[in-house]
Amino acid sequence: MRRExxxxxxxxxxxxxxxxxxxVGVLGVIGTFPAMLDLNATSWxxxxxxxxxxxxxxxxxxxxxxxxxVSTQDAPATLPSCTRTWxxxxxxxxxxxxxxxxxxxxxxxxxxxxxxxxxxxLSR
Numbered sequence: 001m002r003r004e005x006x007x008x009x010x011x012x013x014x015x016x017x018x019x020x021x022x023x024v025g026v027l028g029v030i031g032t033f034p035a036m037l038d039l040n041a042t043s044w045x046x047x048x049x050x051x052x053x054x055x056x057x058x059x060x061x062x063x064x065x066x067x068x069x070v071s072t073q074d075a076p077a078t079l080p081s082c083t084r085t086w087x088x089x090x091x092x093x094x095x096x097x098x099x100x101x102x103x104x105x106x107x108x109x110x111x112x113x114x115x116x117x118x119x120x121x122l123s124r
Contacts, residue, residue: 042109046116048079049105053118056084056103066099066122082107088122097124 010018060067067088075083084105091098099122106115 045079045107045109045114049082049107049114049116050118052076052078052082052084053103053105053116056086057101057118057120060086060101060103061120061122066124067101079105079107091121098122 067086069088069090071085071087073083073085082105084103086101086103088099088101090096091100100119101122102117102119104115104117106113108114
């Protein structure tokens with residue numbers, strides 16, 4: 001009785017197809033890296049700006065006094081090309097014992113102007 005041989009291993013066509021599929025997948029993953037790096041830089045700038053705004057807001061709140069109703073600004077060194085502006089305004093409901101405070105941080109990132117604003121109410 002004659003026995004047929006069972007094929008062992010993979011044919012060259014199967015190996016080439018597997019390598020092509022693997023190459024396409026790896027190139028697709030590598031193609032996402034520039035976008036991930038861009039998003040990472042953008043989120044870093046936003047996080048730094050939010051932190052700067054919250055720090056100034058905390059300074060204002062801990063002072064415990066109302067701030068001027070004219071815009072004041074500084075330029076923290078933490079974030080390049082950054083300005084931080086704060087202003088106090090009257091309570092929208094008319095309560096003289098409450099002041100609405102807004103801190104805005106503006107910076108330039110990759111040629112675009114970006115900004116983050118944080119706000120709170122102060123009371124006497």
